[in-house]
Amino acid sequence: MNGAVLHLPPAQREHALAAYRSAVAAKRVRLAMGLAILAVAIGLAGIAGEIDARKLFDNIHRLPNYLVSITPQLSWANLGGDLAEWFWNLKDWLKLLGDTLLIAYLGTLLGFFGAFALCFAASANLEKRRWVRIVSRRFLEFCRSVPEIVFALLFVVAFGLGPMPGVLALAIHTLGALGKQFAEVVENIDMKPVEGATATGASRVSAIRYAVLPQVMSNFASYTLLRFEINVRGAAVMGFVGAGGIGQDLMEAIRKFYYSDVSAILVLIIATVMIIDLVTEQLRHALLGREQRA
Amino acid sequence: MNRSLRDAVLADRNALRARHSGLFAADITHRLLVTGLIALLGGFALFAFWRLEFSFSRLGSGAAQIAHIVGLMFPPTPGTKLPIFLSALAETLAIALIGTLAAAIVAFPVGFLAAKNVVPNIFAHFAVRRFLDMIRGVDVLIWALIFINVVGLGPFAGILAIAVSDFGTFGKLFSEAIETADKRPVEGIVSTGGSHLHTIRFALVPEVFPVVASQVLYYFESNTRSATIIGIVGAGGIGMHLTEQIRMLEWDKVSFIILLILVAVGAIDWVSARLRHAVIGRSSVVV
Structure with missing residues (x-):
């Protein structure tokens, strides 16, 4: 069997091997250079980030300890009672979770309206004036580059504590993020219906209503649902800066070492986020399916 | 007509x-x-x-307040604190870099465990996936608060927070990259008598490495944003100064810090986008 394997003539084989070796060597040199640059960057970052290996080893055992202390004591014999004790404040927490969802909902909705109003001015195929496009794009970029929690910090000073600054902060960030995605959708439409509508004498608004909207609405809805999902996570931490929702209670529980409360609230948040993810995923698949059928 | x-x-x-x-x-x-x-x-x-x-009255008075604040924000000045802000910015970048890398290094083997075509056992695969989902369900700010309890205030808590929360994301993304990898190189290695580990080292790793590298770079980019905000709860970086200046109502310094963050994030975006294109471009030549 082995005898059937062809052997190259020695000269040719040497040549092929040499080519292979030099190719591998070149690749290794490039890899080594990349690794060296990375190592220097890590070294610098280690100094800037005050990384102390000894501190890490001294403290690393505290992480599992912490996880153990936040784990509730549940026994099979008294499961109902233990669960009731773990979630002793369930009624208030559910109310706060509801508020968190409402904050995410309103933030997404208001942001959607803003993005909808601006996306046509930011897309190259519908807005011929360059300066309008540039101004609206820069505005959208600013709205999405500043993290929402920074807006929330500012708004808490201006509007006072409570869910309102949280909603507005999420709305502004959503406006920036959705506006960009909407504009990209609008730029990818088929322009023929728009030309058709314009040819029959349609105004800009009716051209958008009858030629653009039918093409983009399902994508808009899908992006908005995705953003709602993201905003639920964002709304959960708005309370850290005093902008409403369940975050305030969670922060207190963590800071004051109410261990079982920490895990109870985290379980509630994770469950909510997972349910929302599942529901919006189903809705988005339904929407995109409808679009493909159409 | x-x-x-x-x-x-x-x-x-x-x-x-x-x-x-x-x-x-x-x-x-x-x-x-x-x-x-x-x-x-x-x-x-x-x-x-x-x-x-x-309430509209609150909205109105708040809007007036915002206009007043924005007026105070100009011109942005660092005052005498420029060196402090710059070193805090360096700390932020360090948190993002080390946090992302640590997450990637830990998540790389886990990604293989969570990939159907490497570990065909459906229970193991399901358990790892749900575990990763749970980690991703918790926001990075929550992780930061928790790690402050564990290791104390400072950048180290921030690094751990970013590393843990990205670990969940990377595990999922890497396993998806591995699952969608081309099967033929694996079959080639198997046909020459390679073991299971050989197929991973010589077929899967070279195939998924460019994808993984570009994802890591992308998350480094997004983590510079996260690293700016985890300081708000006390986990190091420029966010700590931002909160402090807002509490002290030093609006010109606030706007300077926001500008500093925007410029830094923009610069990192630019560099990492170029690096990403370089990585992906090279892989498309090899494939």
């Missing part, structure tokens, strides 16, 4: 309607559905406005 056509059509509208009744009939069920949906969303929004105690 256009006008006259339009006028002619409008004049003939009733006759047109009679001739093409199918086209003019409104789709009642569709109309009802849309109206119902809008009513539902609107009603829900009204309930939310009421429940979250929105």
Whole structure:
């Protein structure tokens, strides 16, 4: 069997091997250079980030300890009672979770309206004036580059504590993020219906209503649902800066070492986020399916 | 020309309607559905406005307050604190870099465990996936608060927070990259008598490495944003100074820090986008 394997003539084989070796060597040199640059960057970052290996080893055992202390004591014999004790404040927490969802909902909705109003001015195929496009794009970029929690910090000073600054902060960030995605959708439409509508004498608004909207609405809805999902996570931490929702209670529980409360609230948040993810995923698949059928 | 056509059509509208009744009939069920949906969303929004105690008077006075604050923000100046801010910015970048890398290094082997084509055991695969989902369900700010309890205030808590929360994301992304990898190189290695580990080292790793590298770079980019905000809860970096200046109502310094963050994030985006294109470009030549 082995005898059937062809052997190259020695000269040719040497040549092929040499080519292979030099190719591998070149690749290794490039890899080594990349690794060296990375190592220097890590070294610098280690100094800037005050990384102390000894501190890490001294403290690393505290992480599992912490996880153990936040784990509730549940026994099979008294499961109902233990669960009731773990979630002793369930009624208030559910109310706060509801508020968190409402904050995410309103933030997404208001942001959607803003993005909808601006996306046509930011897309190259519908807005011929360059300066309008540039101004609206820069505005959208600013709205999405500043993290929402920074807006929330500012708004808490201006509007006072409570869910309102949280909603507005999420709305502004959503406006920036959705506006960009909407504009990209609008730029990818088929322009023929728009030309058709314009040819029959349609105004800009009716051209958008009858030629653009039918093409983009399902994508808009899908992006908005995705953003709602993201905003639920964002709304959960708005309370850290005093902008409403369940975050305030969670922060207190963590800071004051109410261990079982920490895990109870985290379980509630994770469950909510997972349910929302599942529901919006189903809705988005339904929407995109409808679009493909159409 | 256009006008006259339009006028002619409008004049003939009733006759047109009679001739093409199918086209003019409104789709009642569709109309009802849309109206119902809008009513539902609107009603829900009204309930939310009421429940979250929105008031126009607060909105008005807050807006006036914002205008006043924005006025105070110009011109942005660092005051005497420029060196402190710059070193905090360096700390932020360090948190992002080390946090992302640590997450990637730990998540790389886990990604293989969570990939169906490497570990065919459905229970192991399911358990790892749900575990990763759970980690991703917790926001990075929450992790930061928790790690402050564990290792104390400072950048180290921030690094751990970013590393843990990205570990969940990377595990999922890497396993997906591995699952969608081309099967043929694996079959080639198997046909030459390679073991399971050989197929991973010589077929899967070279294939997924460019994808993984570009994802890591992308997350480094997004983590510079996260690293700026984890300071808000006390986990190091420029966010700590931002919160402090907002609390002290030093608005010109606040706007300077925000500008500093925007410039830094923009610069990192630019560099990492170029690096990413370089990585992906090279892989497409090899494949």
